[in-house]
Amino acid sequence: MSGRLTIAGLGPGGSQLITPEVTAALAEATDVFGYGPYVARVEPREGLVKHASDNKEELKRAREALSMAEAGRDVVLVSSGDPGVFAMAAAVFEALEEDSRWHKLDIRVLPGITAMLAAAASAGAPLGHDFCAINLSDNLKPWALIEQRLQLASQADFAIALYNPRSKARPEGFAKALDVLREASCGERLVTFARAVSTQDQCIKTVTLSEARPEMADMRTVVIVGSSKTRRAGKWVYTPRRTES
Amino acid sequence: MSGRLTIAGLGPGGSQLITPEVTAALAEATDVFGYGPYVARVEPREGLVKHASDNKEELKRAREALSMAEAGRDVVLVSSGDPGVFAMAAAVFEALEEDSRWHKLDIRVLPGITAMLAAAASAGAPLGHDFCAINLSDNLKPWALIEQRLQLASQADFAIALYNPRSKARPEGFAKALDVLREASCGERLVTFARAVSTQDQCIKTVTLSEARPEMADMRTVVIVGSSKTRRAGKWVYTPRRTES
Numbered sequence: 001m002s003g004r005l006t007i008a009g010l011g012p013g014g015s016q017l018i019t020p021e022v023t024a025a026l027a028e029a030t031d032v033f034g035y036g037p038y039v040a041r042v043e044p045r046e047g048l049v050k051h052a053s054d055n056k057e058e059l060k061r062a063r064e065a066l067s068m069a070e071a072g073r074d075v076v077l078v079s080s081g082d083p084g085v086f087a088m089a090a091a092v093f094e095a096l097e098e099d100s101r102w103h104k105l106d107i108r109v110l111p112g113i114t115a116m117l118a119a120a121a122s123a124g125a126p127l128g129h130d131f132c133a134i135n136l137s138d139n140l141k142p143w144a145l146i147e148q149r150l151q152l153a154s155q156a157d158f159a160i161a162l163y164n165p166r167s168k169a170r171p172e173g174f175a176k177a178l179d180v181l182r183e184a185s186c187g188e189r190l191v192t193f194a195r196a197v198s199t200q201d202q203c204i205k206t207v208t209l210s211e212a213r214p215e216m217a218d219m220r221t222v223v224i225v226g227s228s229k230t231r232r233a234g235k236w237v238y239t240p241r242r243t244e245s
Numbered sequence: 246m247s248g249r250l251t252i253a254g255l256g257p258g259g260s261q262l263i264t265p266e267v268t269a270a271l272a273e274a275t276d277v278f279g280y281g282p283y284v285a286r287v288e289p290r291e292g293l294v295k296h297a298s299d300n301k302e303e304l305k306r307a308r309e310a311l312s313m314a315e316a317g318r319d320v321v322l323v324s325s326g327d328p329g330v331f332a333m334a335a336a337v338f339e340a341l342e343e344d345s346r347w348h349k350l351d352i353r354v355l356p357g358i359t360a361m362l363a364a365a366a367s368a369g370a371p372l373g374h375d376f377c378a379i380n381l382s383d384n385l386k387p388w389a390l391i392e393q394r395l396q397l398a399s400q401a402d403f404a405i406a407l408y409n410p411r412s413k414a415r416p417e418g419f420a421k422a423l424d425v426l427r428e429a430s431c432g433e434r435l436v437t438f439a440r441a442v443s444t445q446d447q448c449i450k451t452v453t454l455s456e457a458r459p460e461m462a463d464m465r466t467v468v469i470v471g472s473s474k475t476r477r478a479g480k481w482v483y484t485p486r487r488t489e490s
């Protein structure tokens with residue numbers, strides 16, 4: 001029996017945002033791996049074994065999922081949002097690179113609605129022009145690189161989606177990031193805080209960069225910093241398609 | 246009777262990537278607006294009027310959709326991919342800003358799988374670390390701004406998703422963009438050309454920046470230029486989560 005590993009994105013939270021492709025993969029699976037709260041989002045059923053693991057164990061989880069697929073099981077590894085955006089797909093390929101016997105495995109990646117897209121849709125269209133996405137966690141990269149990217153992104157006048165802005169283990173970084181952004185650009189830029197987007201707890205709030213405070217974000221928040229062109233239209237926030245020179 | 250305007254993303258092409266939320270909106274709609282090929286992707290049914298329009302008519306289309314919602318219809322305006330990424334949502338808010346009587350309309354934006362996410366999933370995980378998205382069309386912005394953004398994005402060592410790289414009306418820009426990227430960074434960066442992703446015509450090809458040629462892209466292609474860390478693992482392309490200083 002030949003196994004398979006599917007790396008699937010569950011979207012940001014609401015089941016209305018899970019693609020039919022991912023739903024079908026979960027219906028066929030024998031095993032589902034992932035961070036506890038994401039595995040909990042998968043409907044239990046007979047014949048499906050759930051393997052929930054802790055937050056910091058991505059590589060270990062990836063190796064276990066690969067081993068189980070190698071053993072002939074139909075394994076789905078779930079991420080929140082899109083598995084390719086600051087999530088499990090890169091961890092799987094890191095593990096796969098270590099061990100060439102996994103190169104022949106049947107592996108597929110199924111995309112999902114990543115948090116910034118759902119957040120942008122709830123606010124209007126702040127990502128309607130060129131933009132970037134930066135992970136504010138410095139667990140896996142030096143903080144100086146994050147600051148440099150924030151400065152260059154401001155200089156390029158991108159809208160900037162900030163993932164993982166703030167957690168209990170990293171209470172200080174987001175405050176520093178806001179300082180870097182205020183120094184690099186105008187304080188009137190619009191900043192949207194989107195918390196628990198697409199769930200019943202959803203909360204969307206837009207302020208100016210001058211008004212933005214670190215405590216407006218937590219680990220369930222994605223932050224979208226507008227470009228210099230991002231503006232309000234009624235209750236909406238959007239970035240026009242047109243930019244004059 | 247109060248109308249409603251839903252701006253919905255159909256994903257990159259395959260029906261397996263259309264969210265249940267968008268499917269439900271289309272099932273309830275009285276009218277669907279959009280660029281011809283996108284409207285053609287919506288299943289016809291009794292009670293649904295299709296309004297297909299030409300490529301260059303975004304603002305006119307947005308105004309017509311707003312007017313019809315104002316008249317009490319349940320209107321869905323469809324985009325390919327995600328409506329908030331180089332698509333119709335920004336055009337609607339531009340039109341809405343012109344006319345404050347539309348500010349009170351019931352409007353919602355439903356996200357979709359944007360092309361770069363599906364392209365990245367097909368190739369592996371090239372957007373697994375910080376990245377940006379740049380629209381290479383200079384219809385609505387000066388070319389010099391595009392070049393500047395390519396330079397700054399290279400300097401920030403982002404992976405770079407290039408939308409609308411090349412069309413019959415703009416045959417030259419992508420060649421210039423490749424030149425700018427080669428000058429700004431190392432020629433060994435991996436470049437993935439993803440054409441017609443998630444459809445039966447899907448074709449994914451990865452070469453180095455030195456090997457990349459303008460004719461590898463057309464208007465159905467999204468191009469992902471890796472960061473300096475983007476690498477191969479077996480047949481996959483991915484960007485590791487970890488970056489050392």
